[in-house]
Structure formats: structure tokens, C-alpha cells
Amino acid sequence: MxxxxxxxxxxxxxxxxxxxxxxNELKFHYMVHTSLDVVDEKISAMGKALVDQRELYLGLLYxxxxxxxxxxxxxxxxxxxxxxxxxxTALRDNEIRSMFRKLHNSYTDVMCNPFYNPGDRIQxxxxxxxxxxxxxxxx
Amino acid sequence: MEGLTLSDAEQKYYSDLFSYCDIESTKKVVVNGRxxxxxxxxxxxxxxxxQIMELCGATRLGYFGRSQFYIALKLVAVxxxxxxxxxxxxxxxxxxxxxxxxxxxxxxxSRHAASYSSDSENQGSYSGVIPPPPGRGQVKKGSISHDTxxxxxxxxxxxxxxxxVSPQQSPPTSPHSWRKHNRHPSGGNSERPLAGPGPFWSxxxxxxxxxxxxxxVWSGHSPPPPQENWVSxxxxxxxxxxxxxxxASVQDQTTVRTVASATTANEIRRQSSSYxxxxxxxxxxxxxxxxQFKTIQxxxxxxxxxxxxxxxxxxxKLPILELSHIWELSDFDKDGALTLDEFCAAFHLVVARxxxxxxxxxxxxxxxxxxxxxxxxADVGDQPGEVGYSGSPAEATPSKxxxxxxxxxxxxxxxxxxxxxxTFSERSSSSQTLTQFDSNIAPADPDTAxxxxxxxxxxxxxxxxxxxxxxxxGSDHTNPTSPILVKPSDLSEENKxxxxxxxxxxxxxxxxxxxxxxxxxxxxxxxxxVTRQRSHSGTSPDNTAPPPPPPRPQPSHSRSSSxxxxxxxxxxxxxxxxxxxxxxxxxPPRPQPSQAPGPAPHRPVDADGLITHTSTSPQQIxxxxxFADFSQFEVFAASNVNExxxxxxxxxxxxxxxxxASDPASSLRVAKTxxxxxxxxxxxxxxxxxxxxxxxxxxxxxxxxxxxxxxxxRPEVDEHTQKTGVLAAVLASQPSIxxxxxxxxxxxxxxxxxxxxxxTVLARLNSELQQQLKDVLxxxxxxxxxxxxxxxxxxx
Numbered sequence: 001m002x003x004x005x006x007x008x009x010x011x012x013x014x015x016x017x018x019x020x021x022x023x024n025e026l027k028f029h030y031m032v033h034t035s036l037d038v039v040d041e042k043i044s045a046m047g048k049a050l051v052d053q054r055e056l057y058l059g060l061l062y063x064x065x066x067x068x069x070x071x072x073x074x075x076x077x078x079x080x081x082x083x084x085x086x087x088x089t090a091l092r093d094n095e096i097r098s099m100f101r102k103l104h105n106s107y108t109d110v111m112c113n114p115f116y117n118p119g120d121r122i123q124x125x126x127x128x129x130x131x132x133x134x135x136x137x138x139x
Numbered sequence: 140m141e142g143l144t145l146s147d148a149e150q151k152y153y154s155d156l157f158s159y160c161d162i163e164s165t166k167k168v169v170v171n172g173r174x175x176x177x178x179x180x181x182x183x184x185x186x187x188x189x190q191i192m193e194l195c196g197a198t199r200l201g202y203f204g205r206s207q208f209y210i211a212l213k214l215v216a217v218x219x220x221x222x223x224x225x226x227x228x229x230x231x232x233x234x235x236x237x238x239x240x241x242x243x244x245x246x247x248x249s250r251h252a253a254s255y256s257s258d259s260e261n262q263g264s265y266s267g268v269i270p271p272p273p274g275r276g277q278v279k280k281g282s283i284s285h286d287t288x289x290x291x292x293x294x295x296x297x298x299x300x301x302x303x304v305s306p307q308q309s310p311p312t313s314p315h316s317w318r319k320h321n322r323h324p325s326g327g328n329s330e331r332p333l334a335g336p337g338p339f340w341s342x343x344x345x346x347x348x349x350x351x352x353x354x355x356v357w358s359g360h361s362p363p364p365p366q367e368n369w370v371s372x373x374x375x376x377x378x379x380x381x382x383x384x385x386x387a388s389v390q391d392q393t394t395v396r397t398v399a400s401a402t403t404a405n406e407i408r409r410q411s412s413s414y415x416x417x418x419x420x421x422x423x424x425x426x427x428x429x430x431q432f433k434t435i436q437x438x439x440x441x442x443x444x445x446x447x448x449x450x451x452x453x454x455x456k457l458p459i460l461e462l463s464h465i466w467e468l469s470d471f472d473k474d475g476a477l478t479l480d481e482f483c484a485a486f487h488l489v490v491a492r493x494x495x496x497x498x499x500x501x502x503x504x505x506x507x508x509x510x511x512x513x514x515x516x517a518d519v520g521d522q523p524g525e526v527g528y529s530g531s532p533a534e535a536t537p538s539k540x541x542x543x544x545x546x547x548x549x550x551x552x553x554x555x556x557x558x559x560x561x562t563f564s565e566r567s568s569s570s571q572t573l574t575q576f577d578s579n580i581a582p583a584d585p586d587t588a589x590x591x592x593x594x595x596x597x598x599x600x601x602x603x604x605x606x607x608x609x610x611x612x613g614s615d616h617t618n619p620t621s622p623i624l625v626k627p628s629d630l631s632e633e634n635k636x637x638x639x640x641x642x643x644x645x646x647x648x649x650x651x652x653x654x655x656x657x658x659x660x661x662x663x664x665x666x667x668x669v670t671r672q673r674s675h676s677g678t679s680p681d682n683t684a685p686p687p688p689p690p691r692p693q694p695s696h697s698r699s700s701s702x703x704x705x706x707x708x709x710x711x712x713x714x715x716x717x718x719x720x721x722x723x724x725x726x727p728p729r730p731q732p733s734q735a736p737g738p739a740p741h742r743p744v745d746a747d748g749l750i751t752h753t754s755t756s757p758q759q760i761x762x763x764x765x766f767a768d769f770s771q772f773e774v775f776a777a778s779n780v781n782e783x784x785x786x787x788x789x790x791x792x793x794x795x796x797x798x799x800a801s802d803p804a805s806s807l808r809v810a811k812t813x814x815x816x817x818x819x820x821x822x823x824x825x826x827x828x829x830x831x832x833x834x835x836x837x838x839x840x841x842x843x844x845x846x847x848x849x850x851x852x853r854p855e856v857d858e859h860t861q862k863t864g865v866l867a868a869v870l871a872s873q874p875s876i877x878x879x880x881x882x883x884x885x886x887x888x889x890x891x892x893x894x895x896x897x898x899t900v901l902a903r904l905n906s907e908l909q910q911q912l913k914d915v916l917x918x919x920x921x922x923x924x925x926x927x928x929x930x931x932x933x934x935x
Contacts, residue, residue: 112475114445115452115463123460125500126467 002082002099003067004028005131007107007122010077012036016122019083020135032081035061035069039079042071056104057097072100078107099134106130149216153209181215191215204495418503420487428483442476448485455489461498465489468502480507 004025007016019028038061058071063086072080080103084091110116110124122128156177178188191214217223420428429439435451436443443451445466452462469485470477477485484506492498 109467109473112445112470112473113463113466114449114475115459115466123463124467125464129500 002084002134004032004081004083005103005134006032006081007103008032008036008039008079008081009119012079015078015120016127016131018128018131018135028083031064031067031069031083035071035081036079038062038069039071039073039081043073043077057100059093070096070100072104074104074107080104080107102130102134149213153212156212157205157208178211178215181219183215183218187218191218204497206495418487418491418499419505420483424487424490425483428486429479431486432479432482439479442474442478443482445475445477448477448482452485452489455493457489457492461492462489464498465492468498469506471502471507 002020003022004017004019006014006018006029009015014032017029017032019025039058042058042061056072056074058073061069061071061081063069066086067083068086070082070084072082074080080100082096082099082103084096106124106127107122110122110127111118113124116122116124159177178191181188183191191211194210194214431451432439432443435447448466449462452465453459455462457465465485465488469481469488471481471484484502487506488498
């Protein structure tokens with residue numbers, strides 16, 4: 001289960017960021033922020049080809065001692081960043097992919113809402129619920 | 140919730156109680172603290188209290204909203220009066236005394252007394268806490284000095300100053316809600332400050348000028364007063380957010396007027412409706428929503444695009460966040476557009492929200508759009524079934540693209556309309572009957588030639604088939620060339636048949652077999668296929684993997700088996716081919732055994748000689764026929780391949796093992812080898828041998844020869860060295876190969892054994908090919924599935 005999930009807009013400002021309620025929230029924010037560099041690097045590396053050839057799932061961005069950071073970018077350069085606990089060895093790549101897919105689907109649902117202006121913070125309850133379901137069920 | 144009618148005193152009392160319990164003035168009373176005390180003070184048994192709480196919906200919401208609280212209080216009164224606790228009892232039980240809360244709550248009692256005395260001062264003392272609910276006792280209202288509640292006196296739009304005005308007792312039934320909407324604009328305030336739900340209520344307060352009618356409605360009495368509301372509803376100038384409704388209100392007037400008289404009926408109906416469904420849309424509500432929908436989108440089956448819906452609902456002055464949430468709830472299929480059902484649900488949610496009802500976390504069942512073949516929200520009978528999901532983000536397109544549920548429906552349509560689909564659906568079911576036609580069709584169907592090269596692509600060929608069929612049917616229905624017409628006289632079946640035929644042939648070509656078992660009785664067509672395949676296999680023995688002979692029993696089964704042998708022989712060595720070529724002619728000479736007796740008599744002599752010379756077991760005698768066969772065969776082979784002596788030897792070695800007899804066979808082999816050797820030396824021998832050579836060797840023989848060549852060669856060589864002398868003598872006597880009657884039996888048995896071995900080999904081959912077929916079929920199915928999956932996406 002993820003410890004922190006963030007949705008970053010194209011201009012690299014956060015649209016949505018939520019962490020598991022631990023005391024490390026600021027640390028997660030920072031990790032997400034630093035991971036953006038890695039995301040950009042991955043995008044530019046792959047981006048030589050056409051965008052549609054680029055895969056959306058970026059995979060493990062970088063591991064730290066305690067956590068692993070995964071990335072996913074949509075075709076509109078909206079980035080999803082997920083921080084998972086390293087001790088959670090049960091998480092396989094496929095599961096991460098499926099989590100990102102769910103995130104992407106929920107994000108598109110949010111987009112479809114005409115009352116949502118792109119660039120606003122995501123305040124959709126449904127999105128929130130979905131993210132919470134993916135977060136660490138520690139507490 | 141159904142309408143809760145409260146008398147004035149009740150209203151006052153309840154509001155006071157609510158304020159008493161609402162310590163934090165949040166307008167939401169949590170289920171603890173004073174509420175519990177209150178209920179306990181009601182001196183009701185615990186389960187009754189629980190029931191009350193359940194009925195009023197507090198358990199659902201998790202807290203007591205004002206309306207829930209009021210209902211609870213009413214229920215307490217009902218329970219205390221001894222009436223059964225039911226939802227309807229809230230309103231049906233008239234003249235209920237106020238709920239008595241026996242407790243040391245002197246404040247309550249005092250409040251109670253105060254309310255009864257309609258003491259305005261008391262109320263005034265609470266005025267800061269609770270503005271008395273609007274629409275209640277007009278008299279009292281007048282006396283109320285509360286700012287917001289000066290509706291009757293002045294249309295004072297001091298909404299911002301008003302804290303939460305108590306929601307109307309009755310849940311937002313349609314007339315109420317509309318009235319509220321009405322009131323709002325009538326207040327002349329188009330700008331409702333977003334200071335929370337409070338401002339929503341204030342217009343209601345100020346619109347209480349017609350509250351007399353409201354009371355009437357609430358008490359479920361005379362219809363005419365409600366009509367005033369409608370009138371006012373219609374008259375209000377379109378200045379406010381909800382004024383978009385007003386243009387429709389003119390239309391609604393008539394409906395409303397007629398509805399007004401039915402309002403009471405609605406009330407009653409609502410009261411008797413099931414409590415579990417507070418989100419139910421009543422008829423007039425729905426009618427209203429539908430009218431609103433029409434203003435945006437004339438086509439009731441079409442969509443309202445997101446932008447138009449956004450504008451529409453923004454006018455309701457709800458905060459964007461809430462509107463966003465409402466949208467999330469109501470856009471069921473997440474396509475960015477609202478169908479009629481979705482629009483009604485959204486509208487209903489907006490109305491509810493404006494009346495203070497909190498938005499649910501997920502869409503209530505009664506608001507869910509109806510889907511064909513899916514939901515059956517039985518309690519919402521008034522909602523017309525909509526077309527259902529549409530995956531496409533339609534821009535108010537009238538027609539929906541067929542989605543999953545509608546596909547279920549379109550399938551039968553397609554089945555009837557398009558013969559192609561019909562054939563597909565019917566193929567498997569009526570294949571049995573169709574097979575009978577297949578054989579008839581096959582010769583008459585000139586399209587078999589066309590079908591074969593196109594294994595999977597049914598449609599074009601089917602179209603072509605249909606054309607042909609049409610031509611045929613058009614020409615002459617009694618045309619004997621189209622025997623299909625004889626039995627079924629409608630085109631569809633013929634096309635069915637044709638397509639099934641096509642399918643069969645397509646399958647045949649695709650897989651090399653007729654995949655469906657039903658086509659087993661399709662000899663002719665398959666025969667035609669087989670001929671093609673056979674020709675294929677004949678020409679290029681090692682062509683594509685699945686051109687094996689069809690698993691159908693063929694009249695020329697032996698032929699096919701021999702073909703197999705051909706293939707296998709060809710694969711093995713070229714050397715064999717000479718022998719192979721020899722074999723087909725080998726089959727007819729079945730009556731060889733009859734001829735065998737001719738040379739047979741010679742055999743025993745030789746056998747004896749063999750025995751004596753080789754000093755082997757007497758088994759040699761019965762083996763003689765084999766020996767004879769071998770010799771014949773070997774002679775035959777020798778005659779063919781005289782130059783390659785090594786080959787001959789090999790062939791002999793392979794021929795010999797056919798018998799699988801250990802010593803005798805080996806001895807025979809030895810004899811044969813020696814005879815071969817002898818023949819190499821003596822050219823005359825072949826002549827003699829050839830005389831007796833009966834190509835009795837059945838086809839399997841060469842196989843075994845090949846298979847066991849290595850095995851046999853070794854012992855052969857050994858024996859060869861040992862018994863050269865003996866063999867020489869044997870060989871000398873070989874030319875005249877007698878055949879005894881016993882040898883006949885042996886020969887037959889041998890041939891039987893050989894045939895059995897052939898059968899086993901063929902069976903093995905068959906199973907392998909069947910496996911290949913299964914694999915190919917699975918691949919095909921998976922590809923088709925993938926294609927189906929991809930196809931819908933192409934619509935997007």
C-alpha cells in the first residue's frame with residue numbers, strides 16, 4: 001500500500017497530494033518534489049520517440065532506504081507519484097501498475113466533471129476515497 | 140422523507156428542543172449528550188428509542204439534523220401516545236400531544252410551557268439561537284422579532300444576518316422545493332451569500348408571505364392555497380439563479396395548478412411511501428425536471444453536455460465544490476454528459492442540497508439512472524427506463540452508441556435484420572439440420588472455390604454467398620440445384636445455411652478440419668477439401684503443418700493412410716521412396732495371399748532347409764510365409780534398387796523387422812540378407828525372386844523398416860557373419876518360394892498385425908494433429924477476442 005500519493009500538474013505544481021497519516025508528511029512532500037526531477041529525466045530520455053510510443057508507467061524512480069518512489073505520467077504530462085514503503089515487499093510491479101491505472105481512471109473521471117477546472121486542486125470526494133483506499137491501512 | 144406536518148406549537152416546541160440539544164449551534168446534533176438524555180427522559184423503552192432513531196434517519200446520517208430531530212420528537216410523541224411507530228404515523232396521527240419528556244429538565248418543561256403559551260419572549264430569548272422555523276404559525280411569526288423571520292411584514296432581504304433558518308419540517312417535496320425556489324427570487328435577492336446553508340433558508344423565511352398556503356399544504360388540506368404558491372411561483376420575476384426555472388414555470392402553471400390539487404394526494408402518497416427512500420423523486424418533481432431538461436436539450440433521449448449542465452447548475456448558486464460532487468454522483472456513466480435520468484438525479488440533488496440535505500456519499504438507488512437489462516430499481520416506478528449507458532461522450536447526440544447492455548438488445552435485432560449475424564447465432568444451434576443441406580449445397584455451391592482461400596473472413600464471403608443465394612432464390616425457388624430452398628422456404632435460413640456452409644468450409648480451410656462436429660456428415664464438401672489438401676500433400680509432402688488428412692472416415696481411408704505413409708516416407712529418406720512407390724500398387728494385390736499358396740509350397744522346403752542349416756527353432760516353419768513375403772518383398776525391392784546394395788540391405792533389414800519375430804525374424808533376415816547378397820552375386824536370382832515377389836508388403840512395412848532399421852541391422856550383421864554359409868544355401872532355394880496354406884494364415888495374421896501397427900501409428904499421428912488443431916483453434920479464439928476488444932475502441 002502506498003504511503004503517499006501525489007498528482008502533479010504539467011507545470012509541476014501539485015494538484016493533489018495525500019500521505020498516510022504519519023508524521024513524515026513533510027518528508028513525503030519533499031520526496032515527491034525531488035522525484036519530479038527523475039520523472040522529467042525519464043520523460044526526456046524516452047521522449048525522443050513520439051509521445052504515444054512512450055509508456056505511461058515509468059516504474060521505480062528511485063529507491064531510498066525506507067521508501068521506493070514510483071512514477072507514472074499521462075499523455076498530458078500530468079504526473080502521478082507514489083511513495084511506497086520499502087518494507088512492503090509484497091508489492092509487485094504489476095500491482096503498482098494497477099494502482100496507477102486506477103489512479104488514472106479516477107483522474108479522468110475528475111477531469112470529466114465540468115465543474116472541475118483543469119489546474120484546480122482536486123477536491124473530488126470520489127477521487128479522495130479511491131486514493132484513501134490505496135493508502136497504507138496502518139491506522 | 141415524507142412531509143412532516145407539525146402544528147405550530149409542535150413546531151415551536153421542537154425547535155426549542157433542538158436548540159437545547161444543539162449545544163454548539165452546528166445545526167447537527169450528534170447522537171449523544173443531550174439528545175440521549177432527552178430521549179431517555181421520554182420514558183420510552185430503549186428499543187423504541189432505537190427504533191425512533193432509525194426511523195428518523197439519524198442512524199443513517201450519523202447525527203440529528205433538524206428535520207431528523209423533529210421527526211424523532213414526533214415519533215416520541217407517537218410512541219408516548221401509544222400509537223405504533225411507523226413512518227406514516229408521523230403525519231397521520233393528528234392531534235398528537237407534544238412529546239413529554241419527564242425529567243429533571245425543568246428547562247424543557249418551562250420551554251414546553253412557554254411554547255404552549257406561545258410566549259414570544261421565550262422565543263425571543265432563543266431567537267439568537269434558533270430563528271423559529273418559517274412557514275409556521277403566522278401569528279407567532281408576526282410576534283417574532285427575529286430579523287430574518289420578518290417575512291410577512293417585509294420582504295426584507297437580510298439574509299446574511301440570518302443564521303440557519305430551520306428547514307421546513309417537511310422534506311423538500313416538490314411543491315415545497317419549488318416554493319422555496321420561488322421564495323428566493325420573490326425575495327428579490329438574486330445574490331445569495333454563500334455563508335453556508337443558512338442563507339438558503341432565509342429566502343424561505345421571507346417568502347412566507349404565502350406561507351398560509353404552505354401551512355395548508357403541510358397540513359394537507361385545501362388545495363387552493365397551494366395554488367397561490369404556484370401563482371407566486373409563476374409571477375416572480377426572473378431575477379435570481381433559479382429563475383431559469385421560471386420561464387418553465389409558466390408552462391408549469393397549468394401543470395402546477397393541476398398538480399396542486401394533487402398535492403395533497405401527493406402528500407398522502409408521500410407519507411405512505413416507504414421511508415427508506417428519501418431521495419425518491421415524485422411525479423411532479425420529475426415532470427419539472429423533464430421540462431427543464433427540455434429547455435436545454437429538446438431530445439429526451441439525448442445528452443446534456445457538461446458545459447451546458449455546468450451553466451445550468453451554477454445558477455443554483457451552490458458552491459462549485461458541491462456542484463462538482465453532485466456531478467460526480469449523478470454522472471453515472473462518467474461520460475461528461477447527462478442523460479435525462481442523470482439530469483433528474485442531479486437536479487434532485489441540487490434541490491435537496493439547497494434544502495439543507497447533505498449530499499450522500501454515493502448516489503441513492505432511487506436516483507440511479509435506469510439501465511436496460513441491468514438495474515431494476517423497483518421502487519422508482521415513475522422513472523422511465525432510459526436507454527442506458529453510453530460509452531461515448533456524446534455531445535447531445537440523440538442516438539446512443541450501443542453499449543454493453545444495449546448490445547444485448549441489439550443482438551437480437553441484428554439477428555433478425557442482418558442475416559450475417561443471424562447465421563452466426565444460428566449456426567451452432569441449427570448446425571445439425573444444416574449439415575443435411577451442406578452436402579446438397581456443396582456441389583451446387585459454386586462458392587466453395589471462393590471460400591476456401593478465405594478461412595476466417597466470413598463477412599465478405601457471406602455477402603457473396605448471400606448474393607449467390609439471392610440470385611438462386613430469385614431465379615427459381617424450385618430449382619433443384621438449390622436444394623436448400625426445398626426445405627426452408629425463407630431466405631434467412633438459406634443464408635444461414637450458406638453462411639454455415641461457408642463457415643464450415645472456412646473452418647475447414649483454416650484449420651484443415653471441419654471444426655464443428657456437426658459437420659461430420661459433410662462428406663462431399665470435406666471430400667472436396669480433402670482432395671485439395673490431398674493434392675497439396677501429394678505435391679509437397681512437407682508443406683504447412685496442418686494439412687493432415689481430415690479425421691473423417693473416408694471411403695478412401697486406406698488411401699489417405701497410404702498418403703500418410705507417403706508423407707512419412709518422404710520425410711524419412713529418399714531411398715525409401717522407391718519402396719514407397721512400390722507400395723500403392725501393393726495394396727490392391729490383397730488377393731496375393733491367394734497366390735501365395737502357389738509359391739507357398741516351396742517355402743516349407745526352404746524353411747526346412749533353413750532349419751537344418753541354421754539349426755534354429757521349428758518356429759521357422761510358421762515363419763516361412765513371412766520369410767516368403769520378405770523374400771518377395773526383398774526381391775521386389777531388389778529389382779527396383781539393384782545398384783545400391785547398401786540400400787537393399789538396409790531395406791531388407793527394414794522389411795524383416797516387420798514381423799517382430801525375434802529369432803525367426805532374425806534368421807529370416809539373415810536369410811534375406813544373404814539372399815540379397817546372393818543376389819548381388821547372382822543376377823539370375825532376382826528373376827526368380829521377383830516371380831515370387833508379391834508386393835504383399837502392406838504399407839506399414841516400410842515404416843517399420845525405417846523405424847527398426849538400426850535395431851535390426853546390428854543383430855542382422857551379427858547373424859550375417861555367423862550364418863553366411865547357411866544362408867547361401869537358403870538363398871539358393873529362395874527363388875522358388877512356396878506358400879503353404881498355413882502360410883496364408885500367417886500372412887493374414889501378419890498383415891493384420893501390420894495393419895494394427897499402421898493403425899497405432901496413424902492414431903498417434905491423429906492425436907498429434909488433433910492437438911495441433913486445438914492449439915490453432917485456441918489461437919484463433921484468442922485473436923477473435925482481441926479483435927472484439929479492439930473493435931469498440933475504434934468507435935471512440
